[in-house]
Amino acid sequence: MEHPVSGMGRRWRAAPLAMLLFAALPAAAGTLHSTYIDPSAMALQRVLPPPPAPGSEAAGADMRAVETAVHARTPEDQQRITANLPCTLDRFTEVLGPRFTVEAMPVTAALIARVFQDGELAVLAAKAVIDRPRPYTLKPDLATFGHRSASASYPSGHATFGYLAAAVLGQLVPDKRRALYAFAASYGANRMIAGTHFPSDLEAGKIAAAVIAETLFKDPRFQADYARAAAEVAAPGGAAHR
Numbered sequence: 001m002e003h004p005v006s007g008m009g010r011r012w013r014a015a016p017l018a019m020l021l022f023a024a025l026p027a028a029a030g031t032l033h034s035t036y037i038d039p040s041a042m043a044l045q046r047v048l049p050p051p052p053a054p055g056s057e058a059a060g061a062d063m064r065a066v067e068t069a070v071h072a073r074t075p076e077d078q079q080r081i082t083a084n085l086p087c088t089l090d091r092f093t094e095v096l097g098p099r100f101t102v103e104a105m106p107v108t109a110a111l112i113a114r115v116f117q118d119g120e121l122a123v124l125a126a127k128a129v130i131d132r133p134r135p136y137t138l139k140p141d142l143a144t145f146g147h148r149s150a151s152a153s154y155p156s157g158h159a160t161f162g163y164l165a166a167a168v169l170g171q172l173v174p175d176k177r178r179a180l181y182a183f184a185a186s187y188g189a190n191r192m193i194a195g196t197h198f199p200s201d202l203e204a205g206k207i208a209a210a211v212i213a214e215t216l217f218k219d220p221r222f223q224a225d226y227a228r229a230a231a232e233v234a235a236p237g238g239a240a241h242r
Helices: 010-014 027-031 057-071 075-083 089-096 106-130 157-172 174-193 199-216 220-234
Strands: none
Touching: 057 174, 057 199, 075 174, 089 106, 089 157, 089 174, 106 157, 106 199, 106 220, 157 174, 157 199, 157 220, 174 199
8 A cells, every 4th residue: 555645755665674674673662562463564654654854844844833832831731741651541541431441441451552562563663764853853952841762753653552542442432432533632742742743743643543453453363352352341330331
């Protein structure tokens, strides 16, 4: 599947993918493992539109948006950014209700954890090829909040997780789908407010999540685990019985 944007990714495809993937990934990637998809075969860099070219008007607008968001950041924003750093089911309790926690929904939480790892590895593989500098790499004096990652900027891993989790949880709890996607948008926006991602990184994360979700729902192993999670959600005390 090729993105219709003409000329995209030619310089990325020119490099032998097998030599690039994972070689440049952060050490943290070694703690992750894929369950349902092959991150190298996913090759998100071939589907995503390229980020704004350095020095372009779009790149300048991207940086100005980050600077504006960082300047307007409040203590409440910082609390929310810190709370939403872990990519787990618990992040969605404010949308789905207090039963959607790792402790109360262990099967569903384990599914989301595996989905996160698959998505994160696919994103890290694409980042290693695209290699877009972070906002604070281009502007070292940017008042970032929280950890400055060593990974590249495009696409955003947190935005990808937010939308990917919304895709899966939205199937499990259909009446919450709209709220889940709204939460995913704010979840990704936190990364721009923190000064760690550009707006176009967040949009790329949304696209990446859609591509990954489509692949996941076709995988028999994912389908089996999803069915177990759906049974847990539908059980007495689950979302269908609240």
